[in-house]
Amino acid sequence: MTEVRSLANAREARLLLGKEFKSAIRDFEMCNVHLRMLHAMLLEAPVPFNETALRILGFLYPSSVARGALSTFLQEASVSTSSLSLLGPMKLFVRIRPLMPQEIERREYACATSDNRGIVVHDGRIAKDGRSLYVVHRRFLCSTFDAQTETARVYDAAVRPLVTRAVESMEAATVLLWGQTGTGKTYTASGLLRCFAEHVFSQYGQGDSIGSDSEASDDSTNILQVRVFEMAGTKRGMQHQMELYDLLTERKKVFLRCDENEQAHVRGCAAIPCRDIEAFFAALDTAFEHRTSSCVERNENSSRSHMFVEVILPGVHGTVIRIGDLAGSERNYESHYHSRAHHAEGGDINASLMALKDCIRLRRQQLMEINAKKQVRVPYRSSKLTLYLKDCFTSTPCALISTVSPSATDVDHTINTLVHVNTMRSGPGPEGSDKLEAGRRCVFKAKTTTVQSKASKANVQEWNILNRWDNVQADEDIYQLEGADAEALVWITRHRADDCHDVKRWTACQVQKWLSEHDLEDAGIPSSMTGAQLLRLGARRIHALCGERGSDLLAALQHESDLCRQQKAEAQQDTRRIYGLALGTSSESQDPERGRSDAEATAAGVKSDAEHSDTAKSDDLTLPVD
Numbered sequence: 001m002t003e004v005r006s007l008a009n010a011r012e013a014r015l016l017l018g019k020e021f022k023s024a025i026r027d028f029e030m031c032n033v034h035l036r037m038l039h040a041m042l043l044e045a046p047v048p049f050n051e052t053a054l055r056i057l058g059f060l061y062p063s064s065v066a067r068g069a070l071s072t073f074l075q076e077a078s079v080s081t082s083s084l085s086l087l088g089p090m091k092l093f094v095r096i097r098p099l100m101p102q103e104i105e106r107r108e109y110a111c112a113t114s115d116n117r118g119i120v121v122h123d124g125r126i127a128k129d130g131r132s133l134y135v136v137h138r139r140f141l142c143s144t145f146d147a148q149t150e151t152a153r154v155y156d157a158a159v160r161p162l163v164t165r166a167v168e169s170m171e172a173a174t175v176l177l178w179g180q181t182g183t184g185k186t187y188t189a190s191g192l193l194r195c196f197a198e199h200v201f202s203q204y205g206q207g208d209s210i211g212s213d214s215e216a217s218d219d220s221t222n223i224l225q226v227r228v229f230e231m232a233g234t235k236r237g238m239q240h241q242m243e244l245y246d247l248l249t250e251r252k253k254v255f256l257r258c259d260e261n262e263q264a265h266v267r268g269c270a271a272i273p274c275r276d277i278e279a280f281f282a283a284l285d286t287a288f289e290h291r292t293s294s295c296v297e298r299n300e301n302s303s304r305s306h307m308f309v310e311v312i313l314p315g316v317h318g319t320v321i322r323i324g325d326l327a328g329s330e331r332n333y334e335s336h337y338h339s340r341a342h343h344a345e346g347g348d349i350n351a352s353l354m355a356l357k358d359c360i361r362l363r364r365q366q367l368m369e370i371n372a373k374k375q376v377r378v379p380y381r382s383s384k385l386t387l388y389l390k391d392c393f394t395s396t397p398c399a400l401i402s403t404v405s406p407s408a409t410d411v412d413h414t415i416n417t418l419v420h421v422n423t424m425r426s427g428p429g430p431e432g433s434d435k436l437e438a439g440r441r442c443v444f445k446a447k448t449t450t451v452q453s454k455a456s457k458a459n460v461q462e463w464n465i466l467n468r469w470d471n472v473q474a475d476e477d478i479y480q481l482e483g484a485d486a487e488a489l490v491w492i493t494r495h496r497a498d499d500c501h502d503v504k505r506w507t508a509c510q511v512q513k514w515l516s517e518h519d520l521e522d523a524g525i526p527s528s529m530t531g532a533q534l535l536r537l538g539a540r541r542i543h544a545l546c547g548e549r550g551s552d553l554l555a556a557l558q559h560e561s562d563l564c565r566q567q568k569a570e571a572q573q574d575t576r577r578i579y580g581l582a583l584g585t586s587s588e589s590q591d592p593e594r595g596r597s598d599a600e601a602t603a604a605g606v607k608s609d610a611e612h613s614d615t616a617k618s619d620d621l622t623l624p625v626d
Contacts, residue, residue, distance in 0.1 A: 014124045014408035015107065017133065021124035021408070022109045024065075024135045024492050028122065029113055031061050031069040036115075039073070068488035072120065072139040090398040092421050093158045094119055094140075096406050097184040098147035103407050112406040112414055114144040118485070119404075121418065123411050133492040138484040140418040142425070147406065151191030158399045159192055160199060165397060166319055167203075172396050174322040174389070178353075179403035180413040181328030186288075186303050188403060189325040193284055193309060196323070200224065200313070201277045225271040225312040226280060228287035229254055231384055232305035233348030242348055242384050247287040247307070248272050256384050264388045271312060284309070303327055304345055306352070306385055324389075329353050329413075355383035360424055363393050400424070422484065501563040506531030518556050523549040 014021060038053045045052075050070060057066035096112055096119070111122045118141040125134055145154050159175055166173035175192065177185040201224075228247045245251040246269045254268040274280040292305040306326050313319045327349045359378050366376040380390045392398040402421050404414040506514070508528050515521055523546040525534065535557075543550035 011409040011412070013126045014111070014411065017124065017126070018107055018109055018408060020133055020492055021111075021122070021135060024124070024490065025109075025111065025113075025122045027061060027065050028069055028135070028137055028490065031057060031065050032073070032115070032120075034060065035069050035073055064490045068137055068490040071488045072137055072486040073117075089396065090392060090400055090424065091143075091158070091162075092425055093143045093145065093154075093399065093401045094418065094421060095145040095149070095154060095184070095188060095401055095403050096147050097403060099407060108407040108409065110147075110406040111408045111411050112404060114146045118142050119144045119418065121411060121414055121484075123415065124408070131493070135490050135492060137488045137490065138415065138418075139486040140422055141485040142418070142421060151188060152195055154188065154401070155192050155195035155199075158401055159196065162397055162399050163196065163199065163321060166321060167313065170315070170317040170319050172320045172322070172391075174324065174392050174396055174398040176324045176326065176389070176392070176398060176400045177403060178326040178356075178400070179328060179417050180405060180410060181302055183328065183403035183405045183410075183413075185325055185328060185403050188401065189307075189323060190284070190288070193323060194281070196311070196321070197277050197280045200311070201280070222314045223273040223275060224280070224314050225273050226283050227266070227269045227271050227310040227312070228283070228307065229266055229269050230291055230305040230307045231352070231388075232292045233345035242306075242352060244269075244384070245290075246270055247290045248283060251290050256388060258387070262390070264390060266310075266388075269310075304349065306349075308388075326353070326385075352383045352385040355379070355386050356389070357420055358382065359386045359393065360420060364423055418484070501560050501567055503531040503557060503560050503564070504535055506534075514560075518552075520549060520553055520556065523553050525553075 034057060035053060038056060039049065042049050042052060054066055054070055057069070060066075061069075094114075096114060099108055099110060111124070113120050113122070118139055121138045121140070123136040123138065125136065126132070127134060143157070145157075162173045162175065165171075177189050179185055226248075230245050230247055231242045232245060234241050234243055244254045244256055244266060246254050249270050252268070252270075254266055256264055257267050258264050272283050274283060287307070287309070291303060291307055293303050303325065304327055306324065308322055308324045311321045311323075313321065329350055359380060359382075362376055362378045366378055369376060378393070380386045380393075400421075402417050404410075404417055406414075508530050511525065511529060511531055511534060512527055515523065515525060525546070537545065539550075539554055542553055546553055
C-alpha cells in the first residue's frame with residue numbers, strides 16, 4: 001500500500017489525477033492554437049492585440065485559461081536567436097522523445113508540447129490544502145524538435161552546418177547530447193553518427209571510400225580516422241575519479257592530459273583508419289558493444305558512462321569532430337534496486353554532471369560581470385568531464401542537444417534540463433539587452449527564506465526552481481515568476497471558492513455587495529455590519545429592523561445557507577477522492593467501471609456525513625429565532 005507521504009509526491013499526483021490534468025492541458029493547448037490564429041489575423045489590425053484576443057477567447061475558455069495562454073504566448077519570440085548561447089560559440093537545441101509503450105500502458109500522458117515558439121511544460125500539482133488542483137505552464141524559448149521529427153532532420157538543422165563550418169575553417173567542432181536517463185540520448189547519438197558518416201563519406205570520397213588513392217594510401221592524413229573512449233565511474237565511490245577506457249581496443253585504460261596551453265588530450269587512445277563507410281560503422285558497433293551499460297529502473301539497457309567519438313577528417317590539419325553522448329542523471333527514487341557498485345558509479349556520474357552545471361553557471365556569471373573587481377573563477381578541473389570540454393565554453397563551436405521526456409512523471413527532470421538550457425542561452429534583442437534579459441531570467445534565485453538541507457547553496461536554489469509554486473500564496477488566477485521565459489499558474493479546482501457562500505465569513509463590504517445583488521439595499525442593514533453580525537441578529541430582530549423586506553432577506557440568507565452546505569459536501573467529496581487516489585485506496589485509476597461505482601458510493605457517504613453535520617451543527621447555518 002502506498003505510504004501517506006505519497007500525498008506530497010508530485011509524480012504520483014500527476015499520474016493518479018491524470019484525467020483532470022489532461023483535460024486542463026488539452027484546453028490550454030487548444031487555446032494556444034486559437035491564439036496563434038488570432039495573432040495571424042490581427043497582426044496588422046489597428047486594435048490592441050492583448051485586449052482583443054482576451055475578449056474573444058473569453059467566450060470559448062475560462063478566463064484563467066485564456067489569460068494563462070496569453071501570458072505565455074510571447075509575441076516577440078524569435079527561435080532563430082533562441083538557439084544562440086551566451087557561453088561561447090555554442091548553439092542550443094531540445095528534442096522531445098515520444099511516449100514509450102510501457103508509459104502508455106501506465107496511462108502516462110504528454111506534459112511537454114512544442115510549437116514554433118519553443119516548448120511548454122505543463123506541471124500539474126496538488127495544493128497544500130489537499131483539495132485544490134492547479135497547473136503551472138512554463139514556456140521555454142528554444143529550437144525544439146518534437147516527437148515526430150526524424151533524426152535526419154535533427155542532423156540537418158543542428159549538426160550539418162557545424163560540420164560544414166568546421167571543414168571550411170579547419171577548426172574543431174563538438175556535438176553534445178545530455179539529459180535525463182531514458183530520454184533517447186544514445187538513440188539520437190547513434191542516428192547522428194550514421195547521418196554524419198553518410199554526409200562526410202559522400203562529400204570526401206567516391207563510391208563511399210576515402211583515401212583510396214594508391215599513392216596516398218599509406219599516408220594516415222588522407223584517411224578518415226576515428227577514436228572512441230568513455231569516461232566511467234570507478235564503482236568504488238571515489239568522487240571525481242572517473243576513469244577513461246578506449247572502446248576500440250577492448251577497453252584499454254587511457255589518460256587525460258593537458259599540454260602547456262591548457263588544452264586537454266586523451267593519451268593512449270588508438271585512432272582506427274576507416275577507408276569506407278562500412279569500416280566506420282563497424283568501428284561504431286564495436287564501441288557501442290564495449291560501452292558500459294546496465295539495466296536500471298528507467299531503462300533496460302542504460303548507458304552508464306560518458307562516451308565520446310572523435311572523428312579526424314582527412315587532411316594535413318586533421319580537423320576533429322567530436323560527438324559526445326553524456327550519461328543521464330538519476331535521482332534517489334530511480335535507484336532503489338541498485339547495488340553498492342551501481343550506486344557508487346551513479347554518484348560519480350551525477351558528480352561530473354553537477355560539475356558541468358556549476359561550470360555553466362559560473363561561466364555565465366563570469367561573462368555577465370566582465371568589469372567586476374573580483375573575477376569569477378570557473379572550476380574546469382573539478383571533473384575530467386569539464387576539463388575535457390573546457391574549449392566548448394571558450395573557442396570550439398558546439399551544438400548542445402538536450403533530450404527531454406514528455407511523460408507526466410518526468411516533469412521535474414524536464415524542467416531542470418530546460419532551466420539549465422535557459423541559463424546558457426543569450427538574450428535576444430538589440431545591443432546591450434543581453435544583460436537585461438539574463439537578469440530577468442534569474443533562474444537560481446530561491447523563493448523561500450529557509451531551506452532545511454545539507455546540500456550546497458546552488459543545489460538548494462536549484463531545488464527551489466521546481467518547488468517554489470508550493471510556497472506562493474496565490475490569490476489570483478495568473479502568477480508569473482522567474483525561471484522560464486514565461487510562466488502561468490491556472491487553477492483547475494480551488495477549495496477557497498467554497499467560502500463565497502459562507503455568510504459568517506463575509507466582511508461588511510461583501511455584505512453590502514450581496515445586498516445590492518439581491519436588490520436589498522433598502523432593507524436597512526448598516527454598512528458596517530459583517531456577515532457574522534447579520535446572522536446573530538436572528539429572525540425576530542431582522543423583521544423588526546427591515547420591516548416588509550425582512551422576509552425577503554431571510555429567504556436570501558436561507559438560500560445562501562443551502563449553497564454553503566452543498567459546497568461543503570462537494571469539497572468533502574473532492575478531498576476524499578484526491579486522498580483516496582493518492583493513498584491507493586480508490587480503484588478509479590485502475591478500473592474505470594469500478595471507479596464509477598466507488599465515486600457513487602463516496603458521494604452517498606458524503607451526503608450522509610453532510611446531513612449528520614447539518615444536524616449536529618445547525619446553529620452555524622440556521623438563523624437563531626431569539
